[in-house]
Amino acid sequence: QKEVEQNSGPLxxxxxxxxxxxxxxxxRGSQSFFWYRQYSGKSPELIMSIYSNGDKEDGRFTAxxxxxxxxxxxxxxxxxxxxxxxxxxxxxxxxxxQKLVFGQxxxxxxxP
Amino acid sequence: xxxxxxxxxxxxxxxxxxxxxxxVQDMDHENMFWYRQDPGLGLRLIYFSYDVKxxxxxxxxxGYSVSREKKERFSLILxxxxxxxxxxxxxxSRSRGYGxxxxxxxxxxxx
Numbered sequence: 001q002k003e004v005e006q007n008s009g010p011l012x013x014x015x016x017x018x019x020x021x022x023x024x025x026x027x028r029g030s031q032s033f034f035w036y037r038q039y040s041g042k043s044p045e046l047i048m049s050i051y052s053n054g055d056k057e058d059g060r061f062t063a064x065x066x067x068x069x070x071x072x073x074x075x076x077x078x079x080x081x082x083x084x085x086x087x088x089x090x091x092x093x094x095x096x097x098q099k100l101v102f103g104q105x106x107x108x109x110x111x112p
Numbered sequence: 113x114x115x116x117x118x119x120x121x122x123x124x125x126x127x128x129x130x131x132x133x134x135x136v137q138d139m140d141h142e143n144m145f146w147y148r149q150d151p152g153l154g155l156r157l158i159y160f161s162y163d164v165k166x167x168x169x170x171x172x173x174x175g176y177s178v179s180r181e182k183k184e185r186f187s188l189i190l191x192x193x194x195x196x197x198x199x200x201x202x203x204x205s206r207s208r209g210y211g212x213x214x215x216x217x218x219x220x221x222x223x
Binding site for chain 2: 032034042043044045046049088090098099100101102103104105
């Protein structure tokens with residue numbers, strides 16, 4: 001079982017709709033969770049971090065965390081073509097040294 | 113904003129060469145990391161460091177070493193470059209409460 005799993009996609013969403021990205025993780029003791037956006041040929045850019053159960057909203061983005069189900073999600077409201085990118089879920093291990101483990105990423109395409 | 117600078121955007125090296133990839137951060141962070149990113153494999157951790165002169169192996173350290181002589185600089189060394197080390201290399205710096213900030217990456221091609 002991979003430590004962090006995402007659907008690789010591609011996920012195609014019409015402009016203006018809600019895009020929903022999902023991620024599961026295996027280390028029950030993980031405490032910190034991140035969503036990164038990566039445009040083709042560029043480095044990952046942090047868009048959301050979440051540390052406690054529930055929802056966290058920032059503009060058009062909402063991160064959701066359910067530690068009991070070991071599940072993290074990212075919702076993008078009013079999707080724009082500029083949101084087309086690969087979205088990486090990352091989980092910070094706390095066993096031993098703190099370090100970030102990434103999922104494979106979900107490629108999202110917003111269709112005008 | 114945290115700035116993480118990688119010295120080279122693109123590099124082409126020959127098999128067997130010793131290669132140095134440099135990374136500098138400007139926010140006095142203790143924690144720095146080196147990842148490589150390959151299609152279908154995602155980002156994988158090579159080495160990381162918690163402080164000057166400290167280093168820890170990540171998930172794929174074979175064929176690599178690191179150096180951290182100053183807090184702001186973390187160098188990745190390919191002792192003898194091989195074609196399977198052709199990849200995108202990403203350096204990151206970590207701040208408590210904010211997360212990991214990545215440099216712009218170095219695309220290394222070994223021929």
